[in-house]
Amino acid sequence: MGKTKIGSMLAILLVPFMMLFAGMGTTASADDNSLQKIKDAGVLKVATSPDYPPFEFRATINGKSEDVGMDIEVAKQIAKDLGVKLKIMNMDFGSTLVAVQTGKVDMAITGVNPTEERRQSVDFSDIYYNGGQSFLIQKKDAKKYKSAKALHGAKIGTQTGSLQQTLSKKYFSDSTLSSMEKTPNLVFALKSGKLDAVGVETPVAATYVENNKDLAMVNAGYTLDKNETGAAVAFAKGSDSLAAAVNKSIAKIQKHHLTDDYLKTAAKYMKDNTKDTSMMHYWKYFYNGFLNTTLIAVVAVIFGILLGILLVLMKLSAWKVLSWPATAYIEIVRGTPMMVQVLLVYFGLGAIINLPALLAGIIAVALNSAAYVAEIIRGGINSLDKGQKEAAQSIGLNKVDTMRFVILPQAFKNIWPSLGNEFISVVKESSIVSIIGVSDLIYQLNVVRADTYRAVAPIVVVMVIYFLMTFTLTRLLNHFERKMNHD
Amino acid sequence: MTKAAIELKDITKEFNGNQVLKGINGEIDEGQVLAIIGPSGSGKSTLLRAVNQLAAPSSGSVVFEGQDLTKAGKQSLNHLGEKIGMVFQSFNLFPNHTVLDNVTLGPRRVKKLSDEQANQEAMHYLKQVGMEEKANAYPDSLSGGQKQRVAIARALAMQPKVLFFDEPTSALDPENVGEVLKVIQQLASEKMTMVIVTHEMHFAKQVADKIWFMADGQIVEENDAESLFSHPKKEKTKHFIKQVLMD
Numbered sequence: 106m107g108k109t110k111i112g113s114m115l116a117i118l119l120v121p122f123m124m125l126f127a128g129m130g131t132t133a134s135a136d137d138n139s140l141q142k143i144k145d146a147g148v149l150k151v152a153t154s155p156d157y158p159p160f161e162f163r164a165t166i167n168g169k170s171e172d173v174g175m176d177i178e179v180a181k182q183i184a185k186d187l188g189v190k191l192k193i194m195n196m197d198f199g200s201t202l203v204a205v206q207t208g209k210v211d212m213a214i215t216g217v218n219p220t221e222e223r224r225q226s227v228d229f230s231d232i233y234y235n236g237g238q239s240f241l242i243q244k245k246d247a248k249k250y251k252s253a254k255a256l257h258g259a260k261i262g263t264q265t266g267s268l269q270q271t272l273s274k275k276y277f278s279d280s281t282l283s284s285m286e287k288t289p290n291l292v293f294a295l296k297s298g299k300l301d302a303v304g305v306e307t308p309v310a311a312t313y314v315e316n317n318k319d320l321a322m323v324n325a326g327y328t329l330d331k332n333e334t335g336a337a338v339a340f341a342k343g344s345d346s347l348a349a350a351v352n353k354s355i356a357k358i359q360k361h362h363l364t365d366d367y368l369k370t371a372a373k374y375m376k377d378n379t380k381d382t383s384m385m386h387y388w389k390y391f392y393n394g395f396l397n398t399t400l401i402a403v404v405a406v407i408f409g410i411l412l413g414i415l416l417v418l419m420k421l422s423a424w425k426v427l428s429w430p431a432t433a434y435i436e437i438v439r440g441t442p443m444m445v446q447v448l449l450v451y452f453g454l455g456a457i458i459n460l461p462a463l464l465a466g467i468i469a470v471a472l473n474s475a476a477y478v479a480e481i482i483r484g485g486i487n488s489l490d491k492g493q494k495e496a497a498q499s500i501g502l503n504k505v506d507t508m509r510f511v512i513l514p515q516a517f518k519n520i521w522p523s524l525g526n527e528f529i530s531v532v533k534e535s536s537i538v539s540i541i542g543v544s545d546l547i548y549q550l551n552v553v554r555a556d557t558y559r560a561v562a563p564i565v566v567v568m569v570i571y572f573l574m575t576f577t578l579t580r581l582l583n584h585f586e587r588k589m590n591h592d
Numbered sequence: 593m594t595k596a597a598i599e600l601k602d603i604t605k606e607f608n609g610n611q612v613l614k615g616i617n618g619e620i621d622e623g624q625v626l627a628i629i630g631p632s633g634s635g636k637s638t639l640l641r642a643v644n645q646l647a648a649p650s651s652g653s654v655v656f657e658g659q660d661l662t663k664a665g666k667q668s669l670n671h672l673g674e675k676i677g678m679v680f681q682s683f684n685l686f687p688n689h690t691v692l693d694n695v696t697l698g699p700r701r702v703k704k705l706s707d708e709q710a711n712q713e714a715m716h717y718l719k720q721v722g723m724e725e726k727a728n729a730y731p732d733s734l735s736g737g738q739k740q741r742v743a744i745a746r747a748l749a750m751q752p753k754v755l756f757f758d759e760p761t762s763a764l765d766p767e768n769v770g771e772v773l774k775v776i777q778q779l780a781s782e783k784m785t786m787v788i789v790t791h792e793m794h795f796a797k798q799v800a801d802k803i804w805f806m807a808d809g810q811i812v813e814e815n816d817a818e819s820l821f822s823h824p825k826k827e828k829t830k831h832f833i834k835q836v837l838m839d
Contacts, residue, residue, distance in 0.1 A: 495646050496684035496743075500698030500750050501674040510697060514688040 139344035143211055149184045149191050152210040154198035156555040159312050159371035160216035163552045164378055173374045176214045178367040179233055186354040196542030202227055205339050207452045213339040218268055228342050232335030233355045234364050238325035239310040240302040247321045259301035262291045269304035272327055293560030316379045316558045382557035384566045394549030395570055402532045405470035413478025438476035444537050446473055451541040466538030474531050481523045485516030518589045525582040529575045597622040597754055597785050603652035605642050612638045614809040623783040627790055627800035634806040636789040637758050644676045644756055677747030681759040683739040685731040692727040695746045717745040721775050737768025744775055757788040793836050797821050805829045
C-alpha cells in the first residue's frame with residue numbers, strides 16, 4: 106500500500122518515550138484482554154486517514170460529511186461481527202500506527218500494507234485486499250507506454266516512503282525517480298508533464314482514470330509476495346484475541362468477495378464527489394476548516410498570553426525554583442518542532458487522560474505560543490526605563506501592583522507589533538494539528554483535493570481564506586494599537 | 593533644638609569594588625530643608641538612594657522612626673514608599689496613565705482610598721502645584737516643568753513624612769526651572785521635611801536650612817546655608833563654591 110508519510114520515522118522515535126510517559130507498555134499476550142476490552146466498552150475505535158480513495162475518503166451524505174470507502178466498510182463489518190458500535194477517528198496516516206501503539210485506538214484500517222518493518226512495532230491481521238500495482242500515465246502517451254517495460258528511462262514519481270517507491274527503485278533503477286508526500290500532487294505533476302508515470306495501487310489508479318479523462322493506466326507487472334503488498338488491519342502488539350476475531354471477519358469478507366461490493370459503493374460515492382467539483386460545492390468543508398482553525402487560534406492565543414505572562418513572571422523571579430523551570434520550559438519549546446509537540450500532547454498526554462484531537466491540538470499550540478509570548482514580554486519589560494520601577498516603588502506599590510499598573514501595560518504597548526506577529530503565526534502554524542486529525546483548514550484542504558481530484562483550486566481557496574483571516578487580524582491589531590496611542 | 597527625622601550612621605556603598613560612599617554620618621531634621629551640593633560623582637544621588645533603600649547601602653544604618661531601614665523586611669520597606677517620597681531627575685511619570693491617575697494610583701492601591709476620595713485629594717495636590725487643569729492629560733503632552741510638578745503632586749499624595757528630590761531641575765529647559773523651584777519653596781514654607789540634591793546654588797542658599805557639601809563619597813562640610821556659602825571653612829568647599837558661582 107502506498108501510504109507512508111513523515112509519521113513513520115517519528116513514530117519510531119516517539120513511541121518508546123510516550124510509553125515511558127504514560128507508564129504503560131505493550132503487554133504480553135499471556136494477559137491479552139484486547140478483545141474483551143472492546144466488548145466491555147461497546148465501541149470499536151478505528152483510526153483512518155481519509156485522503157486515499159477508494160480506500161477511505163470523505164463524502165457528503167444527506168448534507169453531512171462522512172467517512173466512506175472500502176476500509177470503512179471493512180471496519181463496519183468487523184464492528185458488526187464483534188457486536189459493538191464503530192467509532193472512526195481521522196488523523197494523518199503517519200499518526201495512525203502511533204495511535205494504535207499508544208492505545209488511542211483499537212486498530213488502524215487505512216490501507217496499511219504489513220511490511221516487515223512495520224511488523225516490528227504493530228501486529229497485523231490477515232490481508233483483506235490485494236489490488237496489485239499500476240502506473241498512471243497520460244492518455245496521450247498510452248501508445249508510447251503500452252506496457253510498464255516502456256517506462257524504463259522515463260520520469261517516474263511515487264509517494265514518499267511508500268512501497269511503490271521501494272519497488273520503483275528496485276525495478277526501474279535506470280529511470281529518473283522522484284517522490285512527493287501526497288498522491289494528488291504526483292498526479293498534478295503527471296498532468297503538467299513533469300512526470301511520465303506515477304506508481305500507485307491499482308484501485309487508486311482505476312479511480313483516477315475514471316475521474317480524469319486525460320489519464321490512463323498500465324499494469325506495473327511486478328512479481329510480488331502477496332504478504333507484502335496487500336492491505337491489512339493493524340493492532341497493538343500482543344492483541345492476539347482481537348486479531349483472531351478480526352481474521353474471522355476477514356475470512357467472511359474474502360469468502361463472499363465483499364470487497365468487490367465495497368469498491369462499487371466507493372465508486373458511487375466518488376462519482377457523487379466528482380459530479381460537481383466546483384469549490385463552491387465544497388464550501389462546507391472549507392467553512393468547517395475555517396471554524397476549527399479560528400477556534401484553535403483564538404483559544405490558543407488567549408491561553409498563550411495568560412501562560413506567557415505567568416512564565417515571564419516566573420522567569421524574572423529572584424527564586425530559582427520558579428525561574429529555572431520557566432527558563433527550561435521556554436528553551437525546550439523553542440528548541441523543538443511544533444509538530445513533535447503536537448504529537449507528544451496527543452499521544453503522550455493523551456495516554457494518561459483521554460484527550461480529543463481538537464483539544465490536544467489547542468493545548469499544544471497554546472503551550473507552544475506561551476513560550477514565544479513569554480520571551481516577547483520579557484523583551485518588552487527589559488526595554489522599559491528602570492525609573493518606572495523605582496517610581497512605583499517610591500509611592501509604595503508592591504511588586505504585583507507595579508507589574509499590573511505600571512510595567513505590563515507599558516511593556517504590552519511596546520511589544521504590540523511583535524505580539525501581532527506571534528498571533529498571525531499562530532493562525533498559520535496551527536495548521537500542523539492536521540496531522541493528528543483535527544479538521545482544520547489544511548486537513549480539509551487534503552480531503553477536498555482527494556475527493557475532487559483537483560490539485561490546485563483547493564489550495565488557492567485555502568490560501569485566500571488564510572489571507573483573509575490574517576488580514577482581518579492585522580486590521581484588528583492596528584485598531585488596538587491606535588487605541589493605545591492616546592493623544 | 594530640632595528633632596532628627598532620619599539618622600544616618602556610617603553609611604557606605606560599593607559598586608563593583610568601587611567605594612562610592614565612604615562612611616556618611618548625619619541627621620535630617622524634622623520640618624527643615626537639607627540641601628546636598630557637590631561636584632558630579634561625589635555620591636549625592638547615591639546617598640539619597642541608599643537612604644530610601646532604592647539601592648540599599650553596603651553597610652551602616654538608616655534610622656527612621658526608631659527603625660533601622662537596612663534591617664527592615666520587605667513588608668515594612670513597601671510602607672517606606674508611603675513615608676519617604678521621592679522626586680526623580682527624569683520625573684518617571686507613568687506614561688500609560690493620565691496626570692490624575694498618576695497621582696491617585698498610590699493612594700488607591702496602597703492607602704486603599706476610594707476612587708472618589710483619591711480623586712478629590714489628588715485634585716487638591718494638583719492645584720497646589722498648579723496642574724489641576726491638566727488632570728486628564730497624558731504625561732507625553734506636558735513640558736518638563738509640568739511633568740516635574742505632577743511628579744511632586746504624586747509624591748505629596750502619599751502624604752510622606754519626608755520628601756527627597758534628586759536633582760529635580762537638572763533635566764529641565766532653563767525657562768521651566770523657576771516654576772518647579774517655586775513649588776518646592778512653597779513646600780519649604782509649609783515646613784515639609786525635605787532633602788534636595790541640587791546644582792542650583794542660589795536656590796539651595798535661599799531655601800535650605802542646612803547644607804551638606806559632598807565630595808568624593810564624603811560629607812566635607814556641613815553648615816547652615818548662609819555660613820557655608822559666605823564663609824566656607826574647607827579648601828575643597830571654597831574651591832567648589834568659587835567655581836560654581838562664577839558660572
